[in-house]
Amino acid sequence: MTGTLAVLTAAALISGCDPVGATGGSDAGAGSTGPSTDPSRTAACTRFFGDADYDEAPAWRVLEAAAVITSTDDGPSDGSPATAVASGVETAFADAPEDTRGAAADVATWLRTAPAPGEHADLDTFAVTWRGLAESCTPDSTAATWAAGHGQQGAKPAALVCAETFTAPSTLSVFADREQVAPHLTAIAGASPQAVPKSAATEVAEASDLLTAQSVAVDDPAVAAALREVRTPFQDALQGDLDSPGLHDPLTELGAACTAAGYDVPDPLAGADPDPSDGGTA
Numbered sequence: 001m002t003g004t005l006a007v008l009t010a011a012a013l014i015s016g017c018d019p020v021g022a023t024g025g026s027d028a029g030a031g032s033t034g035p036s037t038d039p040s041r042t043a044a045c046t047r048f049f050g051d052a053d054y055d056e057a058p059a060w061r062v063l064e065a066a067a068v069i070t071s072t073d074d075g076p077s078d079g080s081p082a083t084a085v086a087s088g089v090e091t092a093f094a095d096a097p098e099d100t101r102g103a104a105a106d107v108a109t110w111l112r113t114a115p116a117p118g119e120h121a122d123l124d125t126f127a128v129t130w131r132g133l134a135e136s137c138t139p140d141s142t143a144a145t146w147a148a149g150h151g152q153q154g155a156k157p158a159a160l161v162c163a164e165t166f167t168a169p170s171t172l173s174v175f176a177d178r179e180q181v182a183p184h185l186t187a188i189a190g191a192s193p194q195a196v197p198k199s200a201a202t203e204v205a206e207a208s209d210l211l212t213a214q215s216v217a218v219d220d221p222a223v224a225a226a227l228r229e230v231r232t233p234f235q236d237a238l239q240g241d242l243d244s245p246g247l248h249d250p251l252t253e254l255g256a257a258c259t260a261a262g263y264d265v266p267d268p269l270a271g272a273d274p275d276p277s278d279g280g281t282a
Contacts, residue, residue, distance in 0.1 A: 045137035054163035067178035158220035162258035183271030
């Protein structure tokens with residue numbers, strides 16, 4: 001992860017929000033600007049970003065498409081998958097005010113023009129256009145408010161934190177791919193006991209920072225406590241103790257806390273590699 005995306009992610013961990021909205025802490029609280037006076041913007045933004053249940057938000061299809069585009073050698077063979085997603089973005093905001101339509105058009109343009117370069121596609125530019133769309137939706141969407149970097153610590157909905165951990169693509173997180181955060185965590189610290197790879201020092205630090213930020217941001221004490229338990233093996237590894245007890249129990253407890261908070265997590269270990277001998281990092 002380099003360039004603008006790296007800068008945005010690093011700044012997010014300091015100021016309180018990553019490009020996907022992992023944390024909060026800016027002066028503007030979540031929803032502090034109040035909803036806009038245009039119901040068409042409210043409808044488009046909340047529907048696109050998934051407020052307030054965050055169950056398969058259309059925004060996630062865009063994040064997944066961006067991750068796929070930047071991880072393949074040549075991009076989609078005919079561009080049609082990315083084009084379809086781009087058209088979906090434009091359709092989602094077709095009735096929104098002009099400024100929001102323009103921000104959505106920037107995202108759609110990136111999707112249409114990025115596939116050809118394949119792995120060299122400019123994810124930095126996508127991060128900037130994505131944040132621009134989130135900024136335009138900030139008056140109306142809590143998820144967009146966090147994605148734009150304007151969330152307030154302790155006010156991030158538990159459902160959004162849980163969705164970002166278990167369901168949403170991690171395209172603009174420190175992991176920067178289409179997988180969810182939870183499988184990345186188990187790839188580093190294991191679902192069952194294993195040694196944290198010495199070569200994973202950077203990933204360990206990034207995961208610890210991400211979990212810390214989410215635990216500070218979330219509005220639910222039980223979810224915050226569970227996130228801190230998930231973080232423990234990463235903090236231990238940073239102190240030199242590489243013997244991870246595994247994340248089976250902590251992630252299970254986090255899943256239960258999320259379910260209790262209203263976000264159902266049927267399988268908190270989905271995507272985890274049960275065989276620690278496979279090792280590796282995200």
